[in-house]
Amino acid sequence: MNQQIAIKTQAEIEIMREGGKILHECLQLTADMVKPGVSTYELDKFAEDFLRKHDVVPSFKGYHGFPATLCTSVNEQVVHTIPTKTQILKPGDIISIDCGAVHKKMHTDSTVLVGVHPLSNQADSLIKNSEDILDSTLNFIRDGIYLNDLSEHIEKQIHRHGYNVVQELTGHGIGYKLHEPPHVLNYKEGTGRGPQLKAGTTLAIEPIFTTGNGRIQTLHDKWTIVTADGSLASQIEHTILITEDGYEILT
Numbered sequence: 001m002n003q004q005i006a007i008k009t010q011a012e013i014e015i016m017r018e019g020g021k022i023l024h025e026c027l028q029l030t031a032d033m034v035k036p037g038v039s040t041y042e043l044d045k046f047a048e049d050f051l052r053k054h055d056v057v058p059s060f061k062g063y064h065g066f067p068a069t070l071c072t073s074v075n076e077q078v079v080h081t082i083p084t085k086t087q088i089l090k091p092g093d094i095i096s097i098d099c100g101a102v103h104k105k106m107h108t109d110s111t112v113l114v115g116v117h118p119l120s121n122q123a124d125s126l127i128k129n130s131e132d133i134l135d136s137t138l139n140f141i142r143d144g145i146y147l148n149d150l151s152e153h154i155e156k157q158i159h160r161h162g163y164n165v166v167q168e169l170t171g172h173g174i175g176y177k178l179h180e181p182p183h184v185l186n187y188k189e190g191t192g193r194g195p196q197l198k199a200g201t202t203l204a205i206e207p208i209f210t211t212g213n214g215r216i217q218t219l220h221d222k223w224t225i226v227t228a229d230g231s232l233a234s235q236i237e238h239t240i241l242i243t244e245d246g247y248e249i250l251t
């Protein structure tokens, strides 16, 4: 995998900080709306209006023809689920809300995972463990780490909690494009350490895994990806900047 990994300028980073702050607010407010009886369409409508009000462009809308601002994936839905008026949240559901934003040509991308209470023990611990997996992944990041070491670390965190990686879905570089080099795999690939990651690199880190065997299938709408075994799925994501001594969360 020979990939040109862009180092961002201070000006580009500042723009990503600004855009990421708005995206963070958008996702927090959208997550606050999650309760029984709310449709995923309502979440999408709110998020789109919020971003546009702040002069930020929803980046998923129109991306390869995707029709919405958010991907709202519930329970066994893993990623890329189109919000609808008929998908109504109910107690016990978990939902990942994934959103991308473009601010002054620079992209940021983030996902929150929230539950509709009361939750089963399995769903409740999946949410807590997902936050823990993302935290311990971010704490591994600093100037000079190797990409495949990072992937190995993510995989170990996921396995530590007894979950399995969805290998087809990965994190990514991000900047002038939503998806830039490198692919940030959530599992160790091969025996090499991969390219070294330098301060000034911006990545979307998104461990994606399931409580089952990690296998997936795509539904007839050609977007929604679900777990093949019907198990619960998790996606949680931040856009981050690698710094000299660690990382900075931009979303």
Ligand code: MG
Binding pocket: 098, 099, 100, 109, 110, 111, 237
């Ligand atoms: Mg995303």
Ligand code: MG
Binding pocket: 109, 110, 171, 172, 204, 206, 237
């Ligand atoms: Mg992403």
